[in-house]
Structure formats: structure tokens, C-alpha cells
Amino acid sequence: MADRVRALVVEDERALAEVIAGYLRREQFDVLVTHDGPAAVEAARTHAPDLIMLDVMLPGFDGVEVCRRVRTFSDAYVVMLTARDEETDKVVGLSVGADDYVVKPFSPRELVARVQAMLRRPRSATPDGATATRVLALGDVTVDPESRQVVVDGREVDLTRTEFDLLATMAARPRTAFSREQLMEAVWGPGWFGDEHVVDVHVGHLRRKLGDDPAVPRYIRTVRGVGYGAVPR
Secondary structure: OOOOOEEEEOOOHHHHHHHHHHHHHHOEEEEEEEEOHHHHHHOOOOOOEEEEEEEEOOOOOOOOHHHHOOOOOOOEEEEEEOOOOHHHHHHHHHHOOEEEEEEEOOOOOOOOOOHHHHOOOOOOOOOOOOOOOEEEEEEEEEEEOOEEEEEEEOOEEOOOHHHHHHHHHHHHHHOOOEEHHHHHHHHHHOOOOOOOHHHHHHHHHHHHHOOOEEOOOEEEEEEEOOEEOOOOO
């Protein structure tokens, strides 16, 4: 099948790696398995996966470094797998470009369900409310959904797919206050049931890249008790 999803499973616990791979194969994914950091980066470069299931603790170098390197050449969905339910681990993983994280122990069936929810919205899809023919503007920021290009004060800003989709979703409806749940549905896809905290982390990273001060926002406002929205002009 030409449209089979290519998945890379990176997990040093070989038994767990095979369990995850087996569940994905049952869903008709093409699956490659690696067990250390250097092999993971090489496999991502060579095989161009659509999805990477990435353990944090790996030999060679850890999953955070794998994600950092992979993000220089790949826009694959990345789900971090971690045995530690530490807030800093989650934030670091998301800040280098992961789309979400799952804390061990987890149900492989639930993991696959989360992946399927993520994949319902193709990476090339235009975020909810944005049109591919209309360039969006937020003050000094222009957002082009068709080319997926963001320019701030004449300078192009390199965003991850998730960061871009969050920005485009808010820019398309600048007077709307989006709840975290609404943003997750628009960006991660309908039925996605991950931690809403991922929205806060990605918005924080997006603000830093845009040079936006949350205390005196020019582009993205925090709507207390609701979520986020574009600063209306």
C-alpha cells in the first residue's frame, strides 16, 4: 500500500519495542525498530518515517538529543516515551520538537489509539479556520498557510509543525479565545486525548521564537480561565 504509515520505534527495552511494533503492524504500519540514539537518527534520516515513538533513556545519547537532531531534517510526528513522570522531562522533550509524551507504564493499545488520533489530520492539512489562499497577519507577523512560512519584522522564523499550526489556528480567528481543548482538537486532531499541558509548552516555545512577551503580548494573549488567542488588531 502506497499510503502505509512509516513508523520508527526507538526503545532500548527490546521486548517492549517489539510489543509496540507488533501493535503498530496490526494497524498496517510499516515499522522499523532501533535501540540506541545514533541508530535512531540514522534510521530517521534514511527511512523518512511519518511517526517516531521515541524512548527518553537510550544508549549512545538520549531521546531528547535524538529529537533535537531529527528536527533539523524531519517533520515526523514524535511521541516521547518516558519512565519518569517529571515535569521538566516533559517540558524539555516538547521544547525540542516532540508532539507529545507518554509516561510508562502505558497500554500499547492506548498508545496506538493516541497515534491514530494524531494521524487523522495529515501533516499537510491547513489548521482549522485558515485557508490555504489567504496570508494571515498578526501585527508584524505574517503567516502563510500554503507555504507554511512565518515572517516577523521581515525575518523568517523557523517553527515546528505543531507551533506553526497553533499560530495559524489563532491567527485565522484573531478575536476568538480558544480553550486548550479547542486548540488540541484543531492542531492534534479530533479525538486526541493527551495532556492539555502540551498546549502551554508549545505556546511558550512559540512565543519565544516570535519574541513575544506574555506580560505585554503583541501576538498571542493568555485568556485567563480559558486558554489562548491572537492579539486582535
